[in-house]
Amino acid sequence: xxxxxxxxxxxxxxxxxxxxxxxxxxxxxxxxxxxxxxxxxxxxxxxxxxxxxxxxxxxxxxxxxxxxxxxxxxxxxxxxxxxxxxxxxxxxxxxxxxxxxxxxxxxxxxxxxxxxxxxxxxxxxxxxxxxxxxxxxxxxxxxxxxxxxxxxxxxxxxxxxxxxxxxxxxxxxxxxxxxxxxxxxxxxxxxxxxxxxxxxxxxxxxxxxxxxxxxxxxxxxxxxxxxxxxxxxxxxxxxxxxxxxxxxxxxxxxxxxxxxxxxxxxxxxxxxxxxxxxxxxxxxxxxxxxxxxxxxxxxxxxxxxxxxxxxxxxxxxxxxxxxxxxxxxxxxxxxxxxxxxxxxxxxxxxxxxxxxxxxxxxxxxxxxxxxxxxxxxxxxxxxxxxxxxxxxxxxxxxxxxxxxxxxxxxxxxxxxxxxxxxxxxxxxxxxxxxxxxxxxxxxxxxxxxxxxxxxxxxxxxxxxxxxxxxxxxxxxxxxxxxxxxxxxxxxxxxxxxxxxxxxxxxxxxxxxxxxxxxxxxxxxxxxx
Numbered sequence: 001x002x003x004x005x006x007x008x009x010x011x012x013x014x015x016x017x018x019x020x021x022x023x024x025x026x027x028x029x030x031x032x033x034x035x036x037x038x039x040x041x042x043x044x045x046x047x048x049x050x051x052x053x054x055x056x057x058x059x060x061x062x063x064x065x066x067x068x069x070x071x072x073x074x075x076x077x078x079x080x081x082x083x084x085x086x087x088x089x090x091x092x093x094x095x096x097x098x099x100x101x102x103x104x105x106x107x108x109x110x111x112x113x114x115x116x117x118x119x120x121x122x123x124x125x126x127x128x129x130x131x132x133x134x135x136x137x138x139x140x141x142x143x144x145x146x147x148x149x150x151x152x153x154x155x156x157x158x159x160x161x162x163x164x165x166x167x168x169x170x171x172x173x174x175x176x177x178x179x180x181x182x183x184x185x186x187x188x189x190x191x192x193x194x195x196x197x198x199x200x201x202x203x204x205x206x207x208x209x210x211x212x213x214x215x216x217x218x219x220x221x222x223x224x225x226x227x228x229x230x231x232x233x234x235x236x237x238x239x240x241x242x243x244x245x246x247x248x249x250x251x252x253x254x255x256x257x258x259x260x261x262x263x264x265x266x267x268x269x270x271x272x273x274x275x276x277x278x279x280x281x282x283x284x285x286x287x288x289x290x291x292x293x294x295x296x297x298x299x300x301x302x303x304x305x306x307x308x309x310x311x312x313x314x315x316x317x318x319x320x321x322x323x324x325x326x327x328x329x330x331x332x333x334x335x336x337x338x339x340x341x342x343x344x345x346x347x348x349x350x351x352x353x354x355x356x357x358x359x360x361x362x363x364x365x366x367x368x369x370x371x372x373x374x375x376x377x378x379x380x381x382x383x384x385x386x387x388x389x390x391x392x393x394x395x396x397x398x399x400x401x402x403x404x405x406x407x408x409x410x411x412x413x414x415x416x417x418x419x420x421x422x423x424x425x426x427x428x429x430x431x432x433x434x435x436x437x438x439x440x441x442x443x444x445x446x447x448x449x450x451x452x453x454x455x456x457x458x459x460x461x462x463x464x465x466x467x468x469x470x471x472x473x474x475x476x477x478x479x480x481x482x483x484x485x486x487x488x489x490x491x492x493x494x495x496x497x498x499x500x501x502x503x504x505x506x507x508x509x510x511x512x513x514x515x516x517x518x519x520x521x522x523x524x525x526x527x528x
Contacts, residue, residue, distance in 0.1 A: 164423035182406030182420035186474030189414030224290025246322030248346030264336035272385025358447030373412025426497035489526035
């Protein structure tokens with residue numbers, strides 16, 4: 001097999017080149033394995049040259065490797081710019097117009113949402129769906145069971161792992177083992193949160209933070225709108241920047257001849273307890289509608305880190321310092337509520353919801369997940385607390401006709417061990433996101449980490465289905481889950497969910513590798 005020459009992309013697509021360079025050795029190895037077998041069969045005069053033995057779970061024929069290239073370099077080409085963490089933006093044209101993307105504030109200009117459309121990478125993500133594939137029959141259920149059941153018996157997956165595999169084209173379950181059993185889903189809960197939020201608000205929805213002036217008291221109120229991507233970092237001056245908001249606010253005050261103000265902040269958008277049921281945890285800040293940089297105490301953009309004690313007060317203090325730097329004297333900020341008479345001085349908006357969903361899924365961002373759960377509650381008329389968010393997620397999924405028996409939603413992130421999802425529900429969520437009649441849900445697929453390349457799967461599948469599997473991971477002590485999509489060896493788009501509870505807390509890597517072996521076997525099955 002000849003590996004496609006990718007040199008012309010180098011100048012314009014450096015991110016494609018990096019992925020192509022990573023994929024090319026795997027293509028070459030696959031070709032090296034396949035070519036001698038073909039040659040031997042040809043010399044022997046055997047007619048079944050095309051029927052080379054199926055690869056083992058860690059081997060791939062040239063066809064499977066080519067599918068991997070299509071789902072990596074192809075997806076990257078379609079998706080446009082990537083930021084420093086490897087995250088694609090959901091809307092290429094907005095990122096290009098903005099001329100920037102990256103880190104905490106990889107946003108785009110507010111306004112002009114345009115018509116609903118899939119993310120640009122949706123086509124390659126759905127390679128095996130509909131008319132793209134020439135395969136006319138779904139994989140055989142018995143063959144799938146023969147391939148997967150032995151791997152599900154791995155002791156690293158605990159006493160009763162559950163699994164489901166669905167043909168996305170037909171919506172038919174091809175394999176199930178405890179598929180209707182509600183288990184702790186860990187971070188695969190974020191798939192449900194993504195679908196519910198996109199369904200309730202649409203992919204173009206943005207979250208707005210504003211500064212308002214009370215006309216009689218010269219009080220400036222920083223009003224939290226629930227944007228978890230708001231940043232106060234010095235090198236960030238984009239649309240979701242607290243620095244930008246301060247500059248605009250100071251200019252508006254100067255136009256009014258105001259140089260001294262009382263500063264306060266408003267967090268009344270959300271209700272109930274700000275602290276997650278798990279308590280203080282480096283994986284999550286207090287759930288507040290006002291925060292800067294997710295309340296992080298260092299310059300990280302993802303992963304666990306110590307958080308500030310009060311994210312809203314911290315954001316208001318930083319806003320006050322920025323106002324001072326622009327010539328406005330402020331008091332120390334305190335909590336308040338903007339009245340209906342308050343005049344908006346300036347506002348900044350988050351990236352579109354499609355981009356927030358993608359970042360949440362790729363990096364397993366718990367702060368974004370809880371924010372989107374609260375926003376779903378607000379959009380559906382529920383109370384904006386943990387209970388109301390759970391009710392809102394469930395009601396939106398029910399309206400989509402998804403199977404909710406055995407499911408329970410206690411938070412948006414999956415950190416709560418009382419959450420329950422079934423493999424059937426997880427695969428149905430993914431299939432619904434692929435449904436051509438629901439393009440607004442497509443970011444729930446395009447945001448899934450790519451095995452061996454992005455997000456929480458960047459360091460996994462080094463000797464497996466790298467570039468072929470796209471999946472959300474889920475990990476708590478003793479809990480490991482994996483749910484996503486892949487195009488199998490016969491070109492069919494499959495959704496899968498594998499869930500394991502009661503695993504050995506001291507051997508998390510073994511459990512993750514066991515799940516990865518199952519997904520790799522599914523990709524290599526060719527069970528048609």
